[in-house]
Amino acid sequence: MLSLKYINIKSFNENIAYLNKNCLEYAIEDISALSQVEIQTETSKIYAFLQIVEDESLVASNEIGLNREAFTDLGESEGTPVSISLAAPAPSRAALKRKIAGNILSPQDYKFIIKDIINRRYSNIDIASFIVAGGTFISANEVLSLTDALVNSSKIDWKYDNIVVDHHCLGGIPGNKTDIIIAAIVGAYGLMIPKTVAKSTTSCASVADTMGILTNVHLTQERFIELAETNRAVIADYEPLDIAEAVKSISNVERHLGLTQQEFLLTSILAIKLSAGITHLLIDIPVGEKSRVKTTYEAIRLRKLAEFAGDRLGMDIEVVITDGQEPIGNGIGAVLEARDVVQVLKNKPNAPQDLLEKSLFLAGRILEFDPKLRGGQGYSTAEEILKSGRAFEKLNDMIKAQGKKEQPVLGEFTREVLAPESGEITAIDNMQINRIGIWAGVRQNTGAGIDLFKKTGDVVKAGEPLYKIYTATPEDLELAESVVENSTAYTIKNNL
């Protein structure tokens, strides 16, 4: 038996066990690193991957060290005697290999794979191979099986509501923080909208980041349920919630890879929404040459796939295909996006009109999930709620309930990017805007970002500012400028 030691290192979602090279229990040279071991106490058992330590003061030869993930999973105190043994291959390993070889897997296979991911039997290497193989080829029935397996047993059961709504945008569009405006309108109307949001894989700021500027989005499951029931609207990061555990592991690896494979993304979204007890879901698929979904054909394929899965898994899914050709709103980056959202909800005349219009359109479609509302009344009802100030009031309720944040600070280093020539703006490249934002540090600093002064259709004079970049450090500004040098992201046609 080895003595348990806590090694307070947070790894990347993997259980790691640290063994000394001279471990008394095992001849370490016979165990290749990243072998998986079974770690057992009298009452508890976990799996972990091995790393080898040569420093007695870190992990002695009669000890086993566990990183934060593993130590928490095992739930025993330091010094507890534990036994270890080499783990047999994870039960779903054969299925994983069949998927990599391009086969179609059964619902049972997916159940086993997801169970192994939840039990941390998969390393991140295994998860990456599952994502790439599954993203390369997955059938509609497999999307169903995988989604179903991802939901598993952790579904939230809303006691008092038959209609629980949410909205998800298949992303990739800079700005585009309709979510917060929609939640405020729908909540003010009285439909329950318990919104779960995730970190972004490719965009500058996620809804979690932007809402995180205004209020605390890290809620416990109990608090999330309580706020949804009392407040009708709540926006929370799904990570701390006890739902869809395997989606978290998969998304982490996707985010590291910067991958957004449509089918896989869809299974994760549906699994999270089903787990959150959503009964009616509106999915927005923006289409644009420089957004995630590039053609209407592809958007329709995804729409049908979502409808197919929704029908069979018992969630009412409606899909709208929208214009994804340029950023929505003016601000890009959490602080600037939050400013846009508040301007819209406050009915400010300078609020970005595209963000306002899109929010009303989507909120209207969601309101029509309510059978009491006549078809066609959604938009005008949403507009009335916004104009009356009730939506802004609802946002304030949400902020108050979730916890108010300090006034946010914009990055102090700035540069205006000017139009190189006069003419009409005919296109703004979403991907290039995201790139500029990421190099400006939006992922590390909420105050970093881009403020757009011009949109498609606007006419500019040479030397007029197109947008302004904000960064937290001079180095970030330099990096962002080096990206702008390749392209400003704006196409200007000067045949006036």
Next chain:
Amino acid sequence: MLSLKYINIKSFNENIAYLNKNCLEYAIEDISALSQVEIQTETSKIYAFLQIVEDESLVASNEIGLNREAFTDLGESEGTPVSISLAAPAPSRAALKRKIAGNILSPQDYKFIIKDIINRRYSNIDIASFIVAGGTFISANEVLSLTDALVNSSKIDWKYDNIVVDHHCLGGIPGNKTDIIIAAIVGAYGLMIPKTVAKSTTSCASVADTMGILTNVHLTQERFIELAETNRAVIADYEPLDIAEAVKSISNVERHLGLTQQEFLLTSILAIKLSAGITHLLIDIPVGEKSRVKTTYEAIRLRKLAEFAGDRLGMDIEVVITDGQEPIGNGIGAVLEARDVVQVLKNKPNAPQDLLEKSLFLAGRILEFDPKLRGGQGYSTAEEILKSGRAFEKLNDMIKAQGKKEQPVLGEFTREVLAPESGEITAIDNMQINRIGIWAGVRQNTGAGIDLFKKTGDVVKAGEPLYKIYTATPEDLELAESVVENSTAYTIKNNL
């Protein structure tokens, strides 16, 4: 500036930097784990992935800890002041994404990808995604580009020999340790055969394991070159050699995944052989329903691919397609396989005849790379060298030069598996034999293994032993027995 600290943990080939949660340099909550950072001293720069530590005694807030891989790479002493900054995305990341999306990459793309792998810009997650995506679809030209990129600049240049030969078997067949016999024969003949061998991905024991029973296979590059030149034959693990660095990183991840995707495997083999300065290579592709290559059609496809790459990369490649329907030799597991090899080289009458025949056939083909030998004389020359005892003498030279090992010990827990009925043996399932061996612990204990008493075509009586399992612990024996319960791996036809 942070102060450098050595954290003596060996991770899985990744550079890891440990930062304290309260790090003075960075607001850690803004950096998601597995972000890559650039770590710089005045004279040195490396990349590493972040992990977060909460324990001041492990890594203080003014320190940066580096694991063994990173600390060795940086090559600075503890206490050295280092600066860190968030790393820009690895230059080849866009190419990796294009590969995952199913595109054909250019030679330049592969150069960048391999450079990033060598510079540890890729996490194991990234490498896994590259392997799975590349293994799913790769064109012949890409095989060429990838192989070329893997060889890079580290080629061994043999000064005194124009013909430098080697042999590689595309594996999957239990037993089958022709390599050692071939090296002894070819070396005794006088051709230079500097054999590089790797750990096995799927088999019970690799050539490195089996040769490792007789002698030390972990040689430095200098020693490897010296022994090849003085002794003509040498067998060494390629890991400690300074060649094909990226192959090592890729193979480690493949081994963890248990993946053997043909094209990828081929690129690795060719890259290692080219880097080792091999001019003439014989590739053996065993074909069998239960071996790695299942059809002659597939074997021919791989043969042509190997010939295509060899022609363009300047290595004379000959491919032979052999019978891979059952194990070769009697012993499976390092100790038992070493016994078979020695029996053949000692010309013992009880030496396994299939191993003997196959070794002579392959060695004969290699000898014919020598222009001085008339076509058709290879086999008889190989046979003459073996029968005369000169091959065994050569093995002894090799063992003496590389370092003799203690007498190996077979596992002390054994069980004979008996024929359930009388009849003729019509098939032995390679995969099931490998499975039994792996569960018997061959990967952890060299003395574990299976000794086959019967081969295809033999007639057995019910109750007669088919084979004997050896394990190092009673638990391993139980595990192996549980696999045998599903299937003994033997098909017996009793219509006599």
